[in-house]
Amino acid sequence: MREQHLTVPVDAQMGEGLVAVKAGTELDVDLRLESVHEGVLVTAEVDTTAEGECGRCLIDIALPVEVEFQELFAYHSGEAFEYEVQDDHVDLEPLIRDAVVLALPFQPVCRPDCPGLDPETGLRLADHPELVTPEHSDPRWAALTGFTASEDEGTGDEPDADLQRD
Incomplete structure (x- = not known):
């Protein structure tokens, strides 16, 4: 050895x-x-x-x-x-x-909590904390902001799924 x-x-x-x-x-x-x-x-x-x-x-x-x-x-x-x-x-x-x-990392970051760049000005958000908004919304998702998911409550009349398989 x-x-x-x-x-x-x-x-x-x-x-x-x-x-x-x-x-x-x-x-x-x-x-x-x-x-x-x-x-x-x-x-x-x-x-x-x-x-x-x-x-x-x-x-x-x-x-x-x-x-x-x-x-x-x-x-x-x-x-x-x-x-x-x-x-x-x-x-x-x-x-x-x-x-x-x-x-080698696929998406390397300078620090784990790096906020990135401001999408409008292109400035580093770490250097300009005044540009950080508490809830940054992406305009591509704006149509979904008022969306609420419905809950499936069912009627209770449905047969049990396990019994249907038999």
Whole structure:
């Protein structure tokens, strides 16, 4: 068994969308490589920082990314293993890339209670609290503001649904 700590720069951007791990960012990788009967068992913890913009207010943000994975690299390709030991080496780049990209949030926010942007002025509501209305109504839903749901009281004459199935 070997344990190693590596700090590696990212060659190409990891991820697309609102946040991504930019090229040149460093990955801190804690590895444990264990020799097992079938091959090499790799356990890894990866820490880095993703940069992008908040999905609500569009300011620049930096988010910590922490992922863990464990994968077996097989010695023989005859069995159903996804990864193999090639010339006494294991290629961790695709595993690290997949784990980091899957850990990136789809809708990142600068803080959990980010109010976003004012729909009329486009100003950040966090910077202009006077624009925050207690009950902000979306004009697309205005026709439903007076709607009240009716309650189904029934007449009591309906046969039991369980008896109908028999």
